[in-house]
Amino acid sequence: MPSGVGKEAVNNAGTSGSSPSFKPYRHLKTLEGHAAAISCVKFSNDGNLLASASVDKTMILWSGTSYSLIHRYEGHGSGVSDLAWSSDSHYTCSASDDCTLRIWDARAPYECLKVLRGHTNFVFCVNFNPPSNLIVSGSFDETIRIWEVKTGRCVRVIKAHSMPLTSVHFNRDGSLIVSGSHDGSCKIWDAKEGTCLKTLIDDKSPAVSFAKFSPNGKFILVATLDSTLKLSNYATGKFIKVYTGHTNKVFCITSAFSVTNGKYIVSGSEDNSVYLWDLQHKTILQRLQGHTDAVISVSCHPLHNEIASSANHLDKTIRIWKQDA
Amino acid sequence: MNAPIIDPLQGDFPEVIEEYLEHGVIKCVAFNHRGSLLAAGCADGSCVIWDFETRGIAKELRDNDCAAAITSVSWSKYGHRLLVSAADKSLTLWDVSTGEKIARTTLQQTPLHARLNPGLTSPSLCLACPLSSAPMIVDFEIGCTTLLPVYVPEMMPDVLLAPQQRSKCSESGPPFSPAAACFNKCGDLVYVGNAKGEILIVDYKSVKVLALVPVSGGSAVKNIVFSRNGKYLLTNSHDRIIRIYENLLPAKDVLRSLEDLGKNVDGGVDGVEKLKAVGSKCLTLFREFQDLVTKMHWKAPCFSGDGEWVVGGSACKGEHKIYIWDRAGHLVKILEGPKEALIDLAWHPVHPVIVSVSLTGLVYIWAKDYTENWSAFAPDFKELEENEEYVEREDEFDLMPETGKVKVSSVNEDEEVDIETVEKDAFSDSDMSVEELRYLPAEPIPDTNEEQDELKLIEARISASPASEEAGQNGHVADHTPSPLGEMGETRGKRKRKPSEKAMELQAEKAKSSKASGRTVREKSRAVGDQEIVDSVNGDDEDDVDAYY
Numbered sequence: 001m002p003s004g005v006g007k008e009a010v011n012n013a014g015t016s017g018s019s020p021s022f023k024p025y026r027h028l029k030t031l032e033g034h035a036a037a038i039s040c041v042k043f044s045n046d047g048n049l050l051a052s053a054s055v056d057k058t059m060i061l062w063s064g065t066s067y068s069l070i071h072r073y074e075g076h077g078s079g080v081s082d083l084a085w086s087s088d089s090h091y092t093c094s095a096s097d098d099c100t101l102r103i104w105d106a107r108a109p110y111e112c113l114k115v116l117r118g119h120t121n122f123v124f125c126v127n128f129n130p131p132s133n134l135i136v137s138g139s140f141d142e143t144i145r146i147w148e149v150k151t152g153r154c155v156r157v158i159k160a161h162s163m164p165l166t167s168v169h170f171n172r173d174g175s176l177i178v179s180g181s182h183d184g185s186c187k188i189w190d191a192k193e194g195t196c197l198k199t200l201i202d203d204k205s206p207a208v209s210f211a212k213f214s215p216n217g218k219f220i221l222v223a224t225l226d227s228t229l230k231l232s233n234y235a236t237g238k239f240i241k242v243y244t245g246h247t248n249k250v251f252c253i254t255s256a257f258s259v260t261n262g263k264y265i266v267s268g269s270e271d272n273s274v275y276l277w278d279l280q281h282k283t284i285l286q287r288l289q290g291h292t293d294a295v296i297s298v299s300c301h302p303l304h305n306e307i308a309s310s311a312n313h314l315d316k317t318i319r320i321w322k323q324d325a
Numbered sequence: 326m327n328a329p330i331i332d333p334l335q336g337d338f339p340e341v342i343e344e345y346l347e348h349g350v351i352k353c354v355a356f357n358h359r360g361s362l363l364a365a366g367c368a369d370g371s372c373v374i375w376d377f378e379t380r381g382i383a384k385e386l387r388d389n390d391c392a393a394a395i396t397s398v399s400w401s402k403y404g405h406r407l408l409v410s411a412a413d414k415s416l417t418l419w420d421v422s423t424g425e426k427i428a429r430t431t432l433q434q435t436p437l438h439a440r441l442n443p444g445l446t447s448p449s450l451c452l453a454c455p456l457s458s459a460p461m462i463v464d465f466e467i468g469c470t471t472l473l474p475v476y477v478p479e480m481m482p483d484v485l486l487a488p489q490q491r492s493k494c495s496e497s498g499p500p501f502s503p504a505a506a507c508f509n510k511c512g513d514l515v516y517v518g519n520a521k522g523e524i525l526i527v528d529y530k531s532v533k534v535l536a537l538v539p540v541s542g543g544s545a546v547k548n549i550v551f552s553r554n555g556k557y558l559l560t561n562s563h564d565r566i567i568r569i570y571e572n573l574l575p576a577k578d579v580l581r582s583l584e585d586l587g588k589n590v591d592g593g594v595d596g597v598e599k600l601k602a603v604g605s606k607c608l609t610l611f612r613e614f615q616d617l618v619t620k621m622h623w624k625a626p627c628f629s630g631d632g633e634w635v636v637g638g639s640a641c642k643g644e645h646k647i648y649i650w651d652r653a654g655h656l657v658k659i660l661e662g663p664k665e666a667l668i669d670l671a672w673h674p675v676h677p678v679i680v681s682v683s684l685t686g687l688v689y690i691w692a693k694d695y696t697e698n699w700s701a702f703a704p705d706f707k708e709l710e711e712n713e714e715y716v717e718r719e720d721e722f723d724l725m726p727e728t729g730k731v732k733v734s735s736v737n738e739d740e741e742v743d744i745e746t747v748e749k750d751a752f753s754d755s756d757m758s759v760e761e762l763r764y765l766p767a768e769p770i771p772d773t774n775e776e777q778d779e780l781k782l783i784e785a786r787i788s789a790s791p792a793s794e795e796a797g798q799n800g801h802v803a804d805h806t807p808s809p810l811g812e813m814g815e816t817r818g819k820r821k822r823k824p825s826e827k828a829m830e831l832q833a834e835k836a837k838s839s840k841a842s843g844r845t846v847r848e849k850s851r852a853v854g855d856q857e858i859v860d861s862v863n864g865d866d867e868d869d870v871d872a873y874y
Contacts, residue, residue: 088766103769113769131361133379133767148379149767155379172747174378192378192676193695199704214744231742237704240742259745280741 022262022285023324025276025307029067030290031318033060038310040082040254040297041318044089047303049106051092052310052318055079059094061106064301067320071110075102082125086132086149093135095123101137103149114152118145124252125167129174129191136177136191138165144179144189158194161185166252167210172217178234180208186222188234200232209252215259225249229267229277243267245284246275251296251312258300258307261323266307268295274309274321291315337677338634338649338658339691346380348373350686353397353669357404360630360674361763362421364407365688366395372409374421376765377673380690383765386419388426399440401448404762408451410439416453418465421762428465434458438505444512452506452515452529460506460517462529473527474534475504475519477597505548509572510555514579518546518560524570526607528580535583536604537597540568552628553674557652558608559635561626566615567637569652570608583607612654623648625670629677636679638667645683647691662689 036056043050043064050062059073059080078097085092085106091113092104101116101123121140128135134155135147144158144165161181168179170191177189178200186200186208200220201208210223219240220232227248231241246269255267263279274288274295288307293314300307305323350368357364362383363375370391376383386407393413400407406427407419414435418427427449434455442448449465462471506517514535517525522543526536540546540560548561551572558570575582583603590602614635626637632652639646645662647670665683672679679691700706 091769111771113771115772129378131378131764131767133376133381133383133764148381149769150376150379150381150383151770152772153381190695195695195697196701197698198701202702202704216743216745216747219742219744240740257744263744279744 022278024286025288025305025321025323027288027290027319028306028322029320031062031067031069031320032316033069033072034058034316034318036079036316037293037313038296038316038318039080041308041310042083042085042297042299043301043308044085044106045087045302046089047301049089050299050308050318051083051085051106053080053083053094054316055313057096059083059092059104061092061110062318073102073104073110073112075112076100078122081122084127084135086128087130088132091128091132091149093126093128095126095137095139097122099123099139101126101135101147103135103152116147116152116154118147118154118157119143121164124165127169129170130172131174134170134174134191136168136170138168138179138181140164142181144168144177146177146191146194156194158189160187160189160196163207166208167212169212171213172215176213176217178211178213178220180211180222182207184208184224186211186220188220198234198237200234200237209248210254212255214257221255221257221265223248223253223255223267229255229265231265231279241279241282243277243282245277246273247271251294253295254297254299256298256300256307258305260301260303261305266298266300268298268309268311270294272311272315274298274307288319288321290319291317338629338693339660339677339679340658340694341691342662343678343690343692344380345690346375346688347686348382351682351688352395352686354671354680354682354688355398355400356671356674356680357400357763358402358674358761359404359763360676360678362404362765363671363680363688364398364400365682366398366409366411368394368686370395370411370413372398372407372419374407374765376767378764379767383767384421384424386424388417388429390429391415391417396436397438397440399451401441401446402443403446403760405447406441408439408441410436410453416451416463418449418451422765430463430465430468430470432461432463432470439463440508442512443508443510448512452508454504454506460504460515462515471529471532473506473515473517473529473532474525475517476521477523477525477534477537477600505546505560507549507551509574509579510551510576511579514583516549516551516558518549520545522546522562524549524558524560524604524608526583526604528583534600535580535587536607537600538570538604538608539601541610542566548623548626550627552632553630554632557611557628557632559626559628561623561637565620565622566613567623567626567635568610569612569614569635571611572608574607612652614648614650614654614656616648624667627670627672629672630674634672636670636672638670638681640667642666645681645689647679647681660691 034054034056036054038052038054041052048064050064053059057076057079061070063070076096076098080094080096082095083092090106092106094102099119102112103114105111105113119139119141123137123139125138133149135149137145142161144160145154146156148155160179161183163181163183165179165181168177170177175191177191180186184204184207185202187196188198190197206224206226208222209225212221220234222230227246229243230239232239243265246267248270253268258264258266265277265279267275269275272291275284276286278285291311293312295309295311298307298309307321308318310318351365352368354363354365361377363377366372370393372386373382374384391411393411396410396412398409405421407421409417412435415429415431416439417429420427436453436455438454440452442450451463453463454460459472459475504517504519506515508515515527515529517527522540524538525534527534542564544562544564546560546562550559555576556572558572560568586603586606590599622640623637624640628635635650637648643664643666645665645667647660649658650656665685667681668684669682677693681689700708
């Protein structure tokens, strides 16, 4: 198996060039089950499960190996915008337009364990911290809230931005939170104290639609609604890589790091395809086509070379893509 | 990892009480290796472990056999085991992750102080310092206790002396006061401080005194503590002086070095003199701390996590004062808490946080007073320590700068980026084969139906209250100083899961500014003089609201 695009001189010419050692992804399966647009799809940390959240107010749990439907979670009063897995893959947390978050058990009997109330507007994004004793959520009420998993108590409220938040993520040791918002700024917060440590971007536009830390917590991947993905070394504050070619002007599309076989950046796009870039060379390695509407969310399997992608209203499916061996 | 962006200009010791924890009447506390968990022993014989990140209770260890007050708690090196000593003369060894008792033994006397061997990964060997007898090594596996020598009798020509397993009779010598003892960093030596004012270095396996260091002043040693890195030793003596010694012995293979030292001492020197000679090569006096003005006794002195600071609590009744010195000997801070005597103290291994236990059984958490760094709000601001002369470019003020000049991007976009490798943790010791128990898994406690309804009711009521937005308060205005808004300082108080409705109403009324959502303002309490900590009933809506822009 190739070790991915490495240090050898690769042809950088053209946006759709692919290096000879890159094995393309092929469509493996299409999962149907949601009645409306799917806002988020995520593999669990152990790779055994896949969860998807939708505007149809439900969340579906799929097997991460056979991709069969395991359970449909119902209970939210409005559409679900985001979901997150706990580190031990036992719990998921969903963020919904009914202003609450719900913690669900990913094991039988698949109960809703807790409802986290406190936000005053749509909850848009959610994530667990690595020890999974805290949950961070970002909302349209412009605040970040940190919740204690065990009791559901809201530990902290941070008045973070001046417009709805689009994305929140903990870093590797749970000491920092990165947040992105429609107000165009991307900020880093101290998770313990709730103080702002750094502002990465501060332009009024374009809106920051997605932000997350790299696996080692040193870099931040930021997506902005001008069809650009940037990788920033947040300690220096400089943007060291820029990935373009896709279309992202309206939706908060999630992107992911693919590290199982070669380092790629994976993102959905409003032109109905999934884009894969080479991390170092920034070239587009592949465009996965098949969805019939904008691809809103992507997730990379933690162990296998598989990608799950989900799309908007006209499509309503999840597609699984697998890399050739 | 955060070092580049956290402000390095702030001092590294706590300043104010951040909050307090409560669970029955706490008697003693101990942090685990990383400071992610805080274990505390209560007066009713149970132990509680807090998840220090969430400040919520992670586990409770309750032994039905033991109802006496806990006198000390001690973690094993990797956090898997907890040793608890209680007033009913028992020592109990717990497995932290399962919450099960591993072993229990009863001594002749109440151990004031018990420490697990820090060198072993799953220790069943511990050091116990009882109230009025020599410190002893207790081995749970074999089930035997070994008394350690506390004195080196002057008469003995030979170095070797091994008191037999005596029961209660004390050695001939001065009237007995409790001796203090501690393991060294790797756990193969025990340092004993006795009532004569001497530090004995004992090899507990052979029950042999290997060296002797007399403490100047000759007054009884009450506490003896090593710093985390094993380089410094602290003694607290009856003459109200805290002394810092530098440990000259190497970190590894200590027994051999001591043997070599013993051999290298001049021939003709024997017995006690030889021990003293060896001792002088093991420890040298570095600093002395005392309060010359009040001449107070110290309680629970210890080092900070990095060994840079020394902290001691004042043992005066009715006073909750914590003194912080830097290692060079300067008193840098005196923290004053509420008027309750201090009974235990612990410094967080990693962060500048101190935890102090008061006589009333509350655990106060002291932390730095965080103010926001204004340069955090704009991406390209850089904070300078002092004024820098600005040197302008050659053509900067030209009317018509060269158009052909392209600003060279200082960023090399082709550079390889590594998103996966993680730096080795500064706190992990070389032995990574054992996995450390850092956190106890947080299992969400399922909501009950009645709680849900009650919460909904409360929310409805709060949203109905009038929205008052006073200008200049901690509202949407860019005033981000979380200063106490006039009222008595409230700390995040008891963790009640079900707030009473009346309390929530009180909260809504008390709030200085609240939006229609009913977010209430929390004020940080400053421990200035005798400020009382008002007990605030806490509900799910008690938040920390800070405005950041």
